[in-house]
Amino acid sequence: MKRQSWFLTIASTLGFVFLYVPIVSLIIFSFNKSKLVTVWAGFSTKWYGKLFSDPQIMGAAWISLKIAFISASLALVLGTLAALSLARFRRFRGKTLLSAMISAPLVMPDVIIGLSLLLLFVAMENVFGWPAGRGLTTIIIAHTTFCMAYVAVVVQSRLITMDASLEEAACDLGARPVRVFLDVTLPVISPALVSGWLLSFTLSLDDLVIASFVSGPGASTLPMVIFSKVRLGVSPDINALATIIIVTVAIGVAIAASRLKPRKGG
């Protein structure tokens, strides 16, 4: 095996370098004095100041955080229920349908999800008068729908590997199903619930395409504002925004990974 290992080392190292070069360049040029994002002209933090004084970006960031918080929380509940149904109930009507519908959003192109939900909302408004117009509510419904799929996948894999005898013992001792869930299942799957919620939160915060379809006037999310700015060219305040997001996520993931290290055999 020694002979081929130099190839393996070089190829895999290049792969990791490739993953990080764009991110590192984003961060470096966010501290650039010049407006040109590609020529170094000295250290400066002025783009961060400009970012925080831009009312459009700050407003959109606030809208996006609100949407992400609500969608992730709804997706957590719905996704966990779906995972429980698929992992704990042996047979029920609609099981194949549920399992197909819960895995399809993971790969379905965003343009299809966005277009189809928008057309549904328009049709519903015509027939029932709800939702009146489009905005925060419609984005939250759309994000909840695709995020619950991610929650379900994460929670389901935890439920499958969990030792079922714990739940059986609680049942045998006379606990009702809701108590078994709250006192036995919930503590065991809570790391999966935390990562499912965090994953949903970041996915919602990141979505451009679906939000563009189902959004309405006055509800521009952060990715929508970034996209319209970036289309006109590179701007250093977007680099500053990217740096803040990347550093926050890196710290969050590091904390989560050190706290939620899955116990072996559990």
Place this chain on the structure above:
Amino acid sequence: MSMRANLLRLAGLLKALGFRGRSIVIGVPLWWLVLFFLIPFLVVAKISFSEAIIARPPYSSLIEWSGDGVMLIKLEFSNYAYLLEDSLYVSAFLSSLKIAFFSTVIVLLVAYPMAYRIARASEGARNILLMLVILPFWTSFLLRVYAWIGLLKTKGIVNNLLMSLGITSEPIVMMQTNFAVYLGIVYTYLPFMVLPLFTTLVKLDSSILEASSDLGARPMTTFFKITLPLSVPGIVAGSMLVFIPVIGEFVIPALLGGPDTLMIGKVLWNEFFSNRDWPVASAVAMVLLVLLVIPIMLLRNAQTASSEASS
């Protein structure tokens, strides 16, 4: 603990109202997905058969009542005929399939050594390397695509570097080309391939590999005869996780590609947002959906195969 108490009280209340716990656990997510995932596709299918009109909403109704109370259902196949007639749509579909296919192959070639290296690493190094693969996945997709604009621009970082090293005297045009689109796709979808490959490679029994080399097989032979065939489920799952979303990709061709980069996601977007032709956009979406049925079934089979193998 008050949250727990409240949940127990809620459960009791629902039970008193005659709901069965099981039917709520199943019913709530099932009906949510039927309403917001399944029915929307039926609406798209319906509108793809209607006619574009200048109104709100901008499409005609399929059902008309004639004067004597007879219901007429009018299906317009013209949107689909239009997709076939205008070469733009056919070539956009073909070009998306081509880009998705070749970028999946490139992602596989880049990801395989990485996944293999992670799977063979010591436990401590393995967790760090896995974290390094997952971390970019958690940061904004849009901003990671944006990062390439600064690198690939005519006066960008890569060209500045090449020119200062004397490799070229003129900047190379990389932005707004298919090269930039491929690069962006390979970059953003790399983690989707590395993770499933890693999952199958890490389960590989190292005693089989040792047996093979003890029997005199060279490393290359062992790789092609044993490692590669045994990692097929990971290859299929990873490839589909890349191939399917790339076909409908919009952000990467919109930001890195040029006007001649044809991808169906961009065509659908323009049809909807620029031309405001909802029926044609719906017809494009329906054709795209039909194209995706086979890859999605392949993915489901690969996933059930690997979950059965692990349990």
